[in-house]
Amino acid sequence: MPDPDWDEVAELALKRVTASGAEYGDIRILRSTSQTIDGEDRRIAVVRETEDVGFGVRVLYRGAWGFAASSVLSLEEAPRVADLAVDIAKGSASLASDRVRLAGEPVHRDRVVTACRVDPFAVPIEQKTTLLLETMERLHSRAGIVRSHAGLWSRRDRKLFVSTEGTHLDFDLLAGEGEYSATAVADGRFGTRSFHTPPLRQGYELIADADFLSEALRVAEQAVEKVCAPAVDPGRYDLVLDPEHLSLTMHESCGHPSELDRALGYEANYAGTSFLTPEKQGSFRYGSPHVSLVADNTEADTLAATGYDDDGVACQRWDIVRDGLFVGYCTNREVAPKIGEARSRGSNRADGWGSIPIVRIANIGLEPGMATLDQLIGDVERGIYIEGHGSYSIDQRRYNFQFGGDAFWLIEHGRRTHMLRDVIYHGITPEFWGRCDGVADRAHRRRYGFITCGKGQPGQSGWMTHAASPARFRQIDVIRGQSPG
């Protein structure tokens, strides 16, 4: 059904906010259209489209927040929701001691549209289901494969952000991804190998350009090889990590600790705090001089490059770690002033109209170095090359982590030899990054990312891209991923 005029809804809501005496208010109206096609074991199990429409009003009253949201998008509902948000903010103010003061931001009036060559919603469903079925057939063509999964996902967000400061932002954003996996059984064990396109803000060209189908046989063969491979001998190894694998390592051990709200205690009850406390900014050695981690929310196609965040702050590029030194945080308009910064970094995002925006990890990537991948591997006597994502876990201050991977190869005397299984490595974040002694050059740079980053209460899913070239880490503790005894 046709929505009411969004500008009229916004005007009605924000008039109520302004009349209440609140110092700030904004409204986000959002229509999200998603398409999910999932297959398993040579069949299409899910073909689903969702339309999710609603709006949320955020109010800052005497330095305290209130937020109310509704899926009933109407001219009658807008003032009611706005009034509720004001009431809730007044309640919050009754318990406020350190009142919120927003960092300044110029007023923006803009429209942001994802550039796309092929509209994913215009691609025939049959074309997508055929691709997934052919992919699964190809996976199962390899003896030993007993299970498969393949999926495609697309989303379009039409969003309006309007604030009482006069900012008016209109968005038409796309995102998509594709993935599949094969599970092999051999020798009484089982194991899975996966393929992922990165989730990116692109059209269906993301899938078309990804060699989606042609990679399937390799994935199936490596699933069988992996499950038959010898288990790793625990010990210290040099690790060479591929960009997809590094995306998770960076996300967990650099991305989350660089969220300033965590460092200030906002997430103490759930996602946790951060060892990167504010007094360390500018002086703490996070890694070796080879390690420069840059937040870039301006790079085209990446998930956090939305032009503006949900504070209405323009996307930016800045350093998190420069030459091994911790220098910057991901911030929003609320927390930036608490460390004396005049402007937010524009990292405040909500996962839908019904969620209040919170600080999220930016598109944090590892800056390329000078080496080639062959040079990184060639200088390893005894090591392991790791691709993709596997097991992952990290403590609530982001010191102690443990990672697996999707595929592992033993490196001996400068050469990648055979696959291994059950490889798990663990470490302490600054010690681990301190052991980085080489990063491959820009020609090896690849982008991966996440649309399922959990944070906040109620829980929200954050979206961000992490780019890297392969990197080498010396003498890392490796254990076997099996139960003791």
Added chain:
Amino acid sequence: MTTLNSWPKLTGREEFRFLSELVFTRSAGDHTVVSLRDQHGGTTRFANNQVVQNVDSRCGTLTVTVSFGCKHGTASTTDFTAGSVQETLVRAERLARLSPEDPEYLPPPDPQQHLTLPTVREESRAAGPARRLEYAGEAIGQCRVENLSAAGIVGSSVGAIGVAASTGLFAHEERTEARFSVTVQDGEATGWASATHRSIDHLKVQERTLAAIAKAKRGEEIRDLPPGMYPVILEPAAAAGLWTWMLWSLDAKAYDKGTSPFSGRLGQRIVDARLSLDNVSAHEDLLGVGFTPDGLATGPSRWIDRGVLQQLSYDRYTANAHRIRSLPTLDAPCVSAEGAAAQSVPELIKNTKRALLITNFWYIRPVNAFDLTLTGMTRDGTFLVEEGQIVSAVKNLRFHESPLRAFNQVEACTRPLEAVTSETGKMLVPAMVLNAFHFSSATRF
């Protein structure tokens, strides 16, 4: 403050019946299913002894699945107007026509006899921002008095859930839920407590905040212990973290394909012979529901009987292949221990010579799906117990262990106690003393 009554009311039973009939009347499909999820709730979140988030949200979603033979498609909307519902049906029909045949498709279930459970508590339905703020203020106030810092949430919600199918299946249920969680910080030390219940009156905010305060205060003196094998006392939340991954791994299709840690072990002992796992949908301290998302009836069932695996979690297709007519559900899990002598965690501590007391685990993830090896960190209260007393706090440790091994090391248990964490659903589970539990590394706090 504005009350809930000023909001559009949730979709009632007759309203849902009307909406679903509207869809069935107009559907061209061989079968049609309409699902409802209409939720209104809010969360007051606090940190550093003040409110940092205070939200209230209403969201209704109607989902339509249409099938033509074995081809099916699904569409959903948040707009409940007749025109939008019609448009959603048309989208579902279009997707179904364009989909390939699904060899595992089954028509929706026939009408079912659903249990009528006490899923709604009026005090939770009536609770709004003011009540949530009052509880948050109570937790903050207790911590301020002790010069400690509180972070946490108070949440409450009411939802209308429904499933209807052109076969005549119809189910509608209202469900309330209230949540409280608090982390108390005393310098570097933290203590934590959490509760979820159908009734907001059962959150016991004061009692749980005091428990978290006591844990934080005990953490002032902290000891480094090397990783290795230790006896442990798992508080209910910590035990629930391990049990949850066992529950999630009971999928029957994976079992059949040989990709389950339980493959070939149905009818065999998998945990200590004193332990049993039941589903108790009607238990008033659990969050049991009357029906599954498919509209199937829930009910009591036994999954592990004195250590022996008795039951798997079936999708309808796999159940049909096994000629299983009544699918067991795990909406309200309860682990019990035969002959459990202790009533409480303090009693377990009192009878323990030496062990690590674990309040909770965090970021539990699978390491190896084959033997169900898991990893995770201890969090918000890890202590050394010697000669029946807590003697010091211990820096957090990372475990690397399979519950299938650990739950065969049971020394002692309490009766089933309430447990819920940020990573697990609500369950009843005993606190447990395990003789040997493996920690693979340590962290710095």
